[in-house]
Amino acid sequence: MEDLEQFRLDVREWLNANCPESQRQPMTPEEQYWGGRRGEFPSEDARRWFERMRDKGWTAPEWPTEYGGGGLTALEGRVLKEEMKRIHARTPLYGIGIWMLGPAVLEYGNKEQKKQHIRAIVNGETRWAQGYSEPGAGSDLASLQCKAEDKGDHFLVNGSKIWTTAADKCDWIFCLVRTNPDVKKQEGISFLLIDMDDPGVSTTPIALISGESEFCQTFFDNVKVPKENLVAELNKGWSVAKALLVHERKLMAEMGSDSPRHILVPNMAAHEYLEFENGKIADARLRSDLVDYDMQMQAVALTHFRTFEEKAAGIRSAAPMVMKYVGTEAEKTKSELLLAIMGSRGLGWEGDEFNAQEIDTVRLWAMSKAMTIAGGSSEIQLNLIAKNVLELPQS
């Protein structure tokens, strides 16, 4: 514990000396750095901050040093996170590579794959997309049809993937592909890494109700993929995918608490947009809704802390299994509540008659609808709780 305290002091000192003042401010989505061949730094300070963190391996603090990671223990990693949060230091590098593919390759990949991909992620050289869902395989992900045929020295990939986040800006994509159509659907899936510069790969953005197009559809037309790009054994991709989904759900549950946007919180919005009488919100129903939301968020945050404490104490509980469901539902509730509090000022779409915060809040409301769908919808989460926690009979 003493060592950890010393580590904390060292980290604090280093951050103070190395994190530029401009990188200690809340950031807009445009100010995030996602790396990749086409990645551009939003500012010189962002570049400097990224390079300093990269050189310490702290773009991926807990990954092994031999592949460029920081080599920190889980507890040290948490200390670093806390110290960064303390001075509002920005995350220097975002990406699905750091969040999902890296952990998957570190756990399931072979030595060559680690060498080829891990350091490139830490260094921000490659930006990754995720290829899971298909137009015909959403909640029923295991029924996916995008196929990879064994052609001796390579796989031939044909099909398409949808909801590939920012795929139009990515260099590589990891895909779940059908390698055996004749067995139980989960047992004929493999995990394949595909270079998006390969001939036959193309990507189209999808316009969303939020007005944004961060999701794409990616098409594979007779794409030749080298055999060595297979992660884990042939037809064992479903286990890798399941492990990654746990990561993704955890991320989505946490997203609310770490929102990079400079947006309203309902309590503050109430003071800005609602009438008060004798120190109370005059609209009794909105006041009641606000209490419900605040209480739910406090309960979710406490449960989040509890999962940490249980993990440290080696205690297993059902808490981690419910976080995606309760976290994303609470985020959606928050957006609905914000719009209700803002009244007609919460309807603006664009133009100068509304301020940036109002328009951001409205756009986020539309985006929040995706949170209870992506990464396994709320209904799927409830199915999983019923099956894995409650052990209810399956029909």
Place this chain on the structure above:
Amino acid sequence: MALVLNEEQRLLQDTARDFLTSNAPVEALRMLRDNNDAVGYSGQLWQKMADMGWASIILPEAYGGLDFGFVGLGVILEESGRTLTASPLFASAVVGVSALLLGGSEAHKQTLLPAIASGKLTLALALEESHHHRPTHIATTAEKQGDSFLLNGSKQFVLDGHSADKLIVVARSSGAESNNQGLSLFLVDRTTSGVNCQRTILMDSRNASNIQFENVVVPATDLLGDADEGLKILEPLLDRARVAIAAEMMGCSLEAFDRTLAYLKEREQFGALIGSFQALQHRKAHMQSELELCRSVLLQALSAVDDSPEDLPVLASLAKTKLNELVKLVTNEAVQMHGGIGVTDELEIGFFLKRARVAIQIFGDTGYHKDRYATLGGY
């Protein structure tokens, strides 16, 4: 602050569960009800509980207590919520003891606390005057007369009031009826002349009473804390009581939930176990999520009593609200998911439904605590 139980607390939980399931199961409550038991709980059982140290669980060692704190207490209350055990544990060992710890003179503590710890003495809080929880709307008067006070007024929903040896009476020593200032707390023997007590028969088969005070003379030495400053004791006292009853409600919810879950795995309709139907699975899974949230809220609130009293008001209102909503949802769903048998007196699920309804009303319903939480939050 801890959101997990330590080794000692887990051991206490096992002990409590073993003892209560074999000595005081729901069946025991049914017997008390069917026999129209005059006291409403088993004195023998309470003596055994006191012998195990449960009556003194939150008492510092200096007064012969176990000093397990509220997290330890919460463990026992949760288990007693699973078995719906009728005993003076809440009214006396939590509310009564907390009142003495917060406001009693050293003489009160030296004489009364060991007597409570040994199971010989029980207390009850006489607070409510209307059918809703309004702790500062007090019309009962306490008039200073020389070295004593004269109490006049009437109280209702006094938990364990008809069986307690002593009452803690909240009365107005100055100020208008709804004023926050001017309250005082008094210790009054239930058998004092002018105290008139009627037991009320409530749906949960537990004990509560209406009590009238008519020119009751109380010596000034039996004032708890300072005259007119009663709120300073009453507020933290009520918050401790709210967190404690929330722990009992957690146990009540868990047991009703578990029993229903077991039923979903054995009842067949349409040629299938009903637990395989998604219409029931999703509701059950949603309740599991709420149980997890309530577990965290409850542990945080219990440990706030022990470690960070400044956080207690917000956490007590959060815990009471969340557990009110949980126990209402879970017990109503327990009845519904059991189908026809769920509304029979033979099945014990009905006892959980009824206890839940009473517990929801104790020291503030959902509306009361949502309003308080908002006020504390500045809106």
